[in-house]
Amino acid sequence: MAHAINTITSIIMMLFGLIMEAIGAVDAALTALMTSAGLPPNVQVVVLLVVAILLIIFAIRVLGGVFGVLLIILLILLVLHRIAPGMQLQHAELPTGQQQIQML
Numbered sequence: 001m002a003h004a005i006n007t008i009t010s011i012i013m014m015l016f017g018l019i020m021e022a023i024g025a026v027d028a029a030l031t032a033l034m035t036s037a038g039l040p041p042n043v044q045v046v047v048l049l050v051v052a053i054l055l056i057i058f059a060i061r062v063l064g065g066v067f068g069v070l071l072i073i074l075l076i077l078l079v080l081h082r083i084a085p086g087m088q089l090q091h092a093e094l095p096t097g098q099q100q101i102q103m104l
Contacts, residue, residue, distance in 0.1 A: 005081065008074045015066065019059045023052055 027048055034044045060067070 002081070005074065005077045008070055008077065012067070012070050012074070015063060015070075019056070019063075022059070023055050026051060026055060 030048060030051060031044060034047065039047075
C-alpha cells in the first residue's frame, strides 16, 4: 500500500517538476529578451509575474484531468491505508539469483 502511495505521489511531483522547469525556461528566455531590449528591472518583474501566472493557469487547464485523477487515486489509497493499515498486496515472490541457479 505504501509503495502505491509513494508511486502516485512521485508521479504528481514529477508533473509539478516538469511544469516548474517549463516556467523556468520561459522565465530565462523572457529575462534575456527584456534585458537586451533595455527594460528596467521593475518592469521585468511585473511582466515575469504575469507570464508565470498565465503559464501556471495554462498548465492546470491542460493537465487538470491528469492531476485530478492522480489526486483521487492518492486520496483513495490514503483512506484505505488509514482504514486497514496492515493490508498488504499479494506479490508473487521472484526467485533470487541463487535460487534460479539451483532451479536449473
